[in-house]
Amino acid sequence: MAALQERPVGFFTDTSICIGCKACEVACKEWNQLEGNAPHFTADSFDNTGQLDAQNWRHVQFIEKIPDNKGTIGTPIAGGQAWLMMSDVCKHCQQASCLEVCPTNAIVRTEFDTVFIQQDVCNGCRDCIAACPYGVIGFNEKTGTVHKCTMCYDRLQNGLQPACAKACPTESIKFGYLDDLHAAADTRLATLQKQGFAQAQLYGRDTSAYGGLNAFFLLMDKPETFGLPNAANATLPSRNNVPGYLGGAVTAVLGLLAGVLAFRSSRMSGEQR
Amino acid sequence: MPEHFAVAPNWEWWILAYFFFGGIAGGTYAIGTLIRLFGAPADQGAARTAFLVSFIALIPCPIFLSVDLGQPVRFWHMLVDTSAGGPSFKYWSPMSVGSWALLLFGVFSFVSFLGALGQSGTSALSGVGRWLAGAAGAAWSVIGSGLGFFIAGYTGVLLAVSNEGVWSDAGWVLGGMFLASALSGSAALLLLLWRGRHDAQAGTVTRLEIADRNFVILEAILILLFLASVAAAGTIGKLLGALLVLWLLVLIGLAAPFTARGARMGAPAVASPLLALLGVLALRALVIFGGQL
Numbered sequence: 001m002a003a004l005q006e007r008p009v010g011f012f013t014d015t016s017i018c019i020g021c022k023a024c025e026v027a028c029k030e031w032n033q034l035e036g037n038a039p040h041f042t043a044d045s046f047d048n049t050g051q052l053d054a055q056n057w058r059h060v061q062f063i064e065k066i067p068d069n070k071g072t073i074g075t076p077i078a079g080g081q082a083w084l085m086m087s088d089v090c091k092h093c094q095q096a097s098c099l100e101v102c103p104t105n106a107i108v109r110t111e112f113d114t115v116f117i118q119q120d121v122c123n124g125c126r127d128c129i130a131a132c133p134y135g136v137i138g139f140n141e142k143t144g145t146v147h148k149c150t151m152c153y154d155r156l157q158n159g160l161q162p163a164c165a166k167a168c169p170t171e172s173i174k175f176g177y178l179d180d181l182h183a184a185a186d187t188r189l190a191t192l193q194k195q196g197f198a199q200a201q202l203y204g205r206d207t208s209a210y211g212g213l214n215a216f217f218l219l220m221d222k223p224e225t226f227g228l229p230n231a232a233n234a235t236l237p238s239r240n241n242v243p244g245y246l247g248g249a250v251t252a253v254l255g256l257l258a259g260v261l262a263f264r265s266s267r268m269s270g271e272q273r
Numbered sequence: 274m275p276e277h278f279a280v281a282p283n284w285e286w287w288i289l290a291y292f293f294f295g296g297i298a299g300g301t302y303a304i305g306t307l308i309r310l311f312g313a314p315a316d317q318g319a320a321r322t323a324f325l326v327s328f329i330a331l332i333p334c335p336i337f338l339s340v341d342l343g344q345p346v347r348f349w350h351m352l353v354d355t356s357a358g359g360p361s362f363k364y365w366s367p368m369s370v371g372s373w374a375l376l377l378f379g380v381f382s383f384v385s386f387l388g389a390l391g392q393s394g395t396s397a398l399s400g401v402g403r404w405l406a407g408a409a410g411a412a413w414s415v416i417g418s419g420l421g422f423f424i425a426g427y428t429g430v431l432l433a434v435s436n437e438g439v440w441s442d443a444g445w446v447l448g449g450m451f452l453a454s455a456l457s458g459s460a461a462l463l464l465l466l467w468r469g470r471h472d473a474q475a476g477t478v479t480r481l482e483i484a485d486r487n488f489v490i491l492e493a494i495l496i497l498l499f500l501a502s503v504a505a506a507g508t509i510g511k512l513l514g515a516l517l518v519l520w521l522l523v524l525i526g527l528a529a530p531f532t533a534r535g536a537r538m539g540a541p542a543v544a545s546p547l548l549a550l551l552g553v554l555a556l557r558a559l560v561i562f563g564g565q566l
Contacts, residue, residue, distance in 0.1 A: 051280070097436060103369035104350040105361055123350045124343020126282035127368050130435035135280040144343030227278045235275075237434040238365050240444030244430035251449030251495065252422040255456050258487035259307035262480050263316065 003159045008113035009151070010214035011165065011173055012181040013087055014188060015226075016200065018172040020060050020085040025049060027167035028058045031152060052088055053138030057149040058164050059088045063225055086217065086226050087164070087173055090115065090136045090149035091204060094211030097237050098128035098137060098148075106145075113178070113214060114151040122146055131237045133210075133229050151215075178214060188218060209234040274507045277438040281565035287341035291334055292428045292557045293458075295375075296451060298331035299425030300459030302382055304484065306418040310411060315474040319467055319481060321389040326462060327421070328386035331379060338375075352376065367431040374423050381417030426452030432564065439564040442506035446498045447560065453492035458553035460485035461530065461546035468542045485530045485549070493527050496556070512563040519555040526552010 029036055037055050039048055047062040063084035092114045099107040099115055106121035107128060117128075117137075122145040129137045129146060137148045152162035160166075165175035174181060185202055192200040203223050204213025208231035223230050305323030308316045339348040351372035354361035363369040384401065388410065391402025404410055429447030432440040440447065464481050503509045512520075526549045533545030 053280075101366045101368065101434060103361065103363065103366050103372060104347075105354050105356055105363075106350070108356070118356055121347075121350060121356050122344070123347035125341075125351075125368060126284065126343070127366070127431075127435075129280060129282040130284075130432075130437050130440070131279070133277075133279055133436040135278050138280075139283065139343060141343075146343075224276060229276055229278060233276050235436070235441075237436055237441065240433040240435075240441055241365055241367070241430070243445035244367075244433045244448045245427075247445040248422070248426035248430060248448035248452055251426065251452045251491065254491055255303070255422070255453060255488065256307070258491055259304060259456075259484050260311050262484035262487055263308055263311040263313075 004112065004156055005177075006111040008178040008214060009156065009176065010092060010114075010178045010181055010216065011089060011151070011162070011175055012185050012216060012218070013089070014172050014174070014185075014218045015084065015086040016188075016192060016197070016218060016220055017170045018060070018085040018087055019170055020046070020062060020083070021169060022049070022060045023167040023169060024058045024087045024164035024173055025056065025060060027163040028149075029055075031155070031163035032057065032150070052090070052134075052136045052148070054140040054147040055138065057089065057147070061086045061088050061226060063221070084220055084225065086219070087168075088134075088226070089164070089215050090151075091134055091210070091216070092149075092151060092214035093209075094207070094213070095236060096210065097131040097133055101127045101131040101237055103127060110153060110156075112151070112153075112156050114153065114156075115214075116150055116153055117146060117148060119143065119145050119147075133234065135227070149215075181216075185216065185218060192218075203228055210236070275438070275442060277436060277441070277508075279436040279438075281437070283565070284341070284561060287337045289554070289558055289561055291337040291341070292451070292561065293554050294330045294337070295334050295428060296425045296455030296553065296557075297459055297462060298327050298334065298382065299378070299421035299423070300452075300455035301330065301463065302327040302378075302385065302414075302421035303418045303425070303456065304459050304463060305385070306414040306421075307484075309414055312480070313476065316477045316480060317392075318470075318472065319463060319477050321392055322466055323459075323463055324382075324385040324389040325393075326459075326466070328382045331382050334375065335379075367427055367434050371424075371427045371431060374420055374427065378417065378420040378424050381413065381420055385414060385417060422452060425455035429560075432560065437564050438506070438508040439503055439511050439560070442508050443499045443502040446495055446502055450492065450495040450499050451557070451560075453488060453495050454553050454556050457485060457488035457492050457530070458550050460488055461549035461553075465543065465546035465550075468546075482530065489527055489530050489549075496523070496527075511566045512559060516559055516563050519559045522555035523552045523559065526550070526555065 034055050042048055045062050045064055049056050049059050052059045096115045104121055104123055106118045108116055110116050124144045126139055137146050139146050155162055161175040165173045185205055189202055199221050201219055203219050204216030301323045305320045308320035339345045352361060387398050388401045388405030391398030426448040429451035433444035433447045435441050460481055468478055529545045529548040533541040
């Protein structure tokens with residue numbers, strides 16, 4: 001296998017052709033030797049993975065818009081679909097919230113423009129978990145560190161595509177150089193819109209969400225349906241730095257005044273011990 | 274209206290303990306400096322107590338923080354970049370800035386602690402005590418107070434610089450609210466320690482009470498602003514339900530300094546600052562746990 005060039009790579013996940021087989025989840029666990037969580041019965045969904053976390057670096061979401069007792073679907077989906085499926089994964093954001101807050105520099109950007117957690121540097125502070133707007137990162141009690149999709153960094157270094165993309169039977173998950181993927185996504189979106197899927201849209205293809213996502217999606221409904229913040233809500237944690245410190249500084253000045261008002265009277269009146 | 278999909282980092286009891294003790298350490302240092310610079314000679318004993326309390330409260334802080342880490346022995350990764358070499362400092366990451374601030378504040382607090390011991394009669398440390406009583410010592414205390422204010426308040430900014438509901442919704446107010454709360458809790462603790470002392474001047478106690486009430490008023494205003502912020506963001510529901518008990522403790526803590534006015538001895542003199550401190554703890558618990566529900 002030819003070595004990959006050191007160019008931005010990514011995933012283009014086309015949810016319109018995902019069949020929910022979970023081959024991506026299995027391939028990911030096998031390659032990355034993830035034990036997985038104990039299975040649990042969710043009772044209201046075919047999704048028994050639940051969420052992305054330290055053991056689930058791929059998660060096939062089942063968005064079930066099943067008809068209610070009256071036989072109507074709450075929110076009709078273009079094309080009359082009752083199920084939406086999406087293989088969720090770390091987005092490898094261009095402006096990554098996790099990388100931004102990480103105090104130890106354990107989270108780095110690789111030569112392939114992906115976001116990677118160095119396990120020998122991470123000290124398990126979990127600040128990245130609070131920062132990640134997609135709920136991607138999980139804490140592993142055994143290792144005492146946080147984990148997420150590495151985009152199979154070891155495979156990339158050896159010229160191989162990530163395990164999930166390799167295993168996907170419908171090519172819903174496409175791996176490649178980012179500019180190639182963008183072109184493929186644009187073509188696919190145009191085709192779907194021509195077929196009447198008005199809700200079809202690309203998420204993370206442009207810079208409106210975190211400067212662009214290396215793992216971007218073709219969605220068949222609005223982003224929030226899939227647990228993805230829309231452009232207005234795709235905000236970095238650092239937005240609160242200046243207002244936060246400013247609020248603290250103003251309070252410090254007011255606190256100083258409050259203290260001075262309380263203690264200066266004694267000095268002015270010349271009170272002695 | 275903001276929508277949040279972030280999951281909880283499971284910051285729990287160790288973090289709550291750090292936020293509380295860090296707030297007291299920073300708050301008492303700042304109050305000690307205020308008394309040192311603006312108080313009467315009769316008040317200087319309270320300033321010494323404040324500096325002693327500050328360092329004692331600070332001692333467990335790095336322990337709490339390290340124990341909370343998944344890899345406690347890697348606590349030093351906060352300060353040293355083990356992958357690129359050199360110091361690890363990111364001014365845009367409150368956790369990174371806070372780690373350095375904690376280290377620096379530890380130096381200031383420790384020296385002031387030694388000085389307070391020297392001024393209290395420990396002859397081996399009398400030189401430090403004399404130095405801190407002079408102009409250079411005043412400058413030292415002022416710089417230390419700046420760091421103390423930071424330690425007391427940055428924890429709120431740390432929570433705000435995230436994508437969690439509640440925390441990031443009140444981004445501009447959380448740091449200030451924790452700071453004001455730390456000041457009121459610190460004043461309450463000094464009152465608790467100072468009221469019963471036989472050598473305590475009535476004037477000193479009165480001034481501490483006034484300072485406490487001033488800080489509580491500031492804290493109450495900031496709590497209202499915090500509530501308005503989370504209500505506007507639509508996440509106030511996370512702070513209700515089972516957490517109403519904590520709100521009750523916060524309210525009692527805010528009211529306490531106004532109920533024991535002038536009490537020198539007995540139950541009210543002890544209960545009032547204890548309830549105020551409990552309120553400070555409850556406020557932090559509310560924010561930490563409420564944000565992760």
